[in-house]
Amino acid sequence: MNLIKQLQTALATGLVGAALVFSGAAAADYKVWTGWFSDTAIKGYDTVAYFTEGQPTKGSDDFTAQWSGATWKFANAEHLAKFEADPEKYAPQYGGHCAFAVAKGDLVKIDPEAWSIVDGKLYLNYSESIQEKWDANRGDFIARADQQWPEIGKR
Numbered sequence: 001m002n003l004i005k006q007l008q009t010a011l012a013t014g015l016v017g018a019a020l021v022f023s024g025a026a027a028a029d030y031k032v033w034t035g036w037f038s039d040t041a042i043k044g045y046d047t048v049a050y051f052t053e054g055q056p057t058k059g060s061d062d063f064t065a066q067w068s069g070a071t072w073k074f075a076n077a078e079h080l081a082k083f084e085a086d087p088e089k090y091a092p093q094y095g096g097h098c099a100f101a102v103a104k105g106d107l108v109k110i111d112p113e114a115w116s117i118v119d120g121k122l123y124l125n126y127s128e129s130i131q132e133k134w135d136a137n138r139g140d141f142i143a144r145a146d147q148q149w150p151e152i153g154k155r
Contacts, residue, residue, distance in 0.1 A: 030153040032070040033096040033109060041070040042124070045112040047090045048079035050122050056112045067091070092122040094149050099123040100134040103145040107155055118142065 032041050041047070049057035059073025063080040066072075067087045074080040083090050092115075094102040101108035114125040118138060125131040134141050 030068070030095050030149075031155075032068045032091070033107070034070050035109065039069075039071050041072045042092065042096055042110070043112050044073045046073060046075045046079050047092060047122065048082050049075055050115055050117060051090060052079065052082075056115060068095075089120075090122070092124045094123075094145060095153055096124055098126040098130065099145055100125050100130050100141060102148055102152065103134075103141040105148050105152060107152060 034040055035043070044059050046057045046059040049055065057075050059075055061073065063074040063077055064071055065074070065080060065084055065087075067083075068091070072083060072087075074083060092110075093099060096110060098108040098110050108126050110124040111127050112124065114128045114131040116123050116131065116135065116138070123134075123138075123142070125134055
């Protein structure tokens with residue numbers, strides 16, 4: 001009887017572990033935009049600097065982290081540490097794809113100089129002219145992009 005209980009416990013533990021692995025894989029299906037020939041997020045800009053410096057800032061090869069299938073660069077060790085402590089707080093929405101395009105159901109590259117922070121979240125856009133369109137009705141675009149992202153984010 002003891003052997004049967006051990007087998008049942010092992011099977012239950014294995015099923016729970018498999019469920020955790022598969023749920024983690026589902027979250028990892030969302031791809032961070034890095035361009036065709038790079039693995040670097042946000043074209044090498046420091047994602048934390050948008051929050052702390054209030055401006056786009058180039059990252060350095062001296063301060064990098066791997067997260068969500070991409071290399072993230074930072075201007076200094078402090079920004080790197082902040083990101084490593086809470087990457088989802090600092091990572092741009094929609095995997096760093098253009099927020100306006102995601103609202104329209106598409107995945108498009110970004111210009112790191114076309115950005116905004118709304119309700120503590122970083123949004124990037126294709127260009128400054130697209131950002132102006134996005135800013136004109138950003139609440140609606142965010143709601144539409146939030147609806148689109150679970151499906152198109154897996155492309």
